[in-house]
Amino acid sequence: MFKRRLFDAAMTAAGMPDLRFASSGGDGPSGGRRPGADGARSRLSLRLDPDVDAAGKARKALARLEHKLERGVLQDMHLLVTELVTNSVRHADAAAHEPVSVEVSVSGDHVFVAVEDGGSGFKPKPRSARSPRDSGWGLHLVERLSSRWGxxxxxHTRVWLELARGGRAEPA
Structure with missing residues (x-):
C-alpha cells in the first residue's frame, strides 16, 4: 500500500529534471549482460538540483521506463531511487550547486541504477536495533531489494545497484 501511494505521488510530482532518454543496443553498465529480447537497452540519465524537489523529479522521470518493467521491479526502483536521491540531498557534503546524477539502464535480465553526488564518500554500515526508527532506511532497503549493490x-560518491527482472533475486 505504501509503495503504491509513493508511486502515485511520484506521478503527480511537479517539474521535470534535465533528462536524457535513449533506447539502443549498446553496452550497458553491467558489461556484457544480455540485452532485452529485442536487442535494445533503455537508458535514462538525469541531472537534478540538490533540493527538496529532487526525489520527486527523479520519480516522475522514471515513468518513461514504466512500459519496459514489471510492476514489482518498477515499484522497487521508484522506492530505491527516492531513498538514494534523498540521501544525496541530505548527506552529501558537496556545494549546493553540484547536481545529483541518476543513471538507469534496463536490459533483459536486470535494471542497473546509479546515483552520484559531489560528496566525499562514506562507509556503509548495517542498520542496528539502536538506529532511529524514522531514518537510516535507505541503504537497508537497497541491500534487501537489490541483487547486487555497492x-x-x-x-564524488556513487551508489549503484542492480534489480533482477522477472522477480526479486535473493541478495548475494
Whole structure:
C-alpha cells in the first residue's frame, strides 16, 4: 500500500529534471549482460538540483521506463531511487550547486541504477536495533531489494545497484 501511494505521488510530482532518454543496443553498465529480447537497452540519465524537489523529479522521470518493467521491479526502483536521491540531498557534503546524477539502464535480465553526488564518500554500515526508527532506511532497503549493490568514492560518491527482472533475486 505504501509503495503504491509513493508511486502515485511520484506521478503527480511537479517539474521535470534535465533528462536524457535513449533506447539502443549498446553496452550497458553491467558489461556484457544480455540485452532485452529485442536487442535494445533503455537508458535514462538525469541531472537534478540538490533540493527538496529532487526525489520527486527523479520519480516522475522514471515513468518513461514504466512500459519496459514489471510492476514489482518498477515499484522497487521508484522506492530505491527516492531513498538514494534523498540521501544525496541530505548527506552529501558537496556545494549546493553540484547536481545529483541518476543513471538507469534496463536490459533483459536486470535494471542497473546509479546515483552520484559531489560528496566525499562514506562507509556503509548495517542498520542496528539502536538506529532511529524514522531514518537510516535507505541503504537497508537497497541491500534487501537489490541483487547486487555497492558504493564508490573518487571525488564524488556513487551508489549503484542492480534489480533482477522477472522477480526479486535473493541478495548475494
Amino acid at each position: 558504493v564508490s568514492s573518487n571525488g
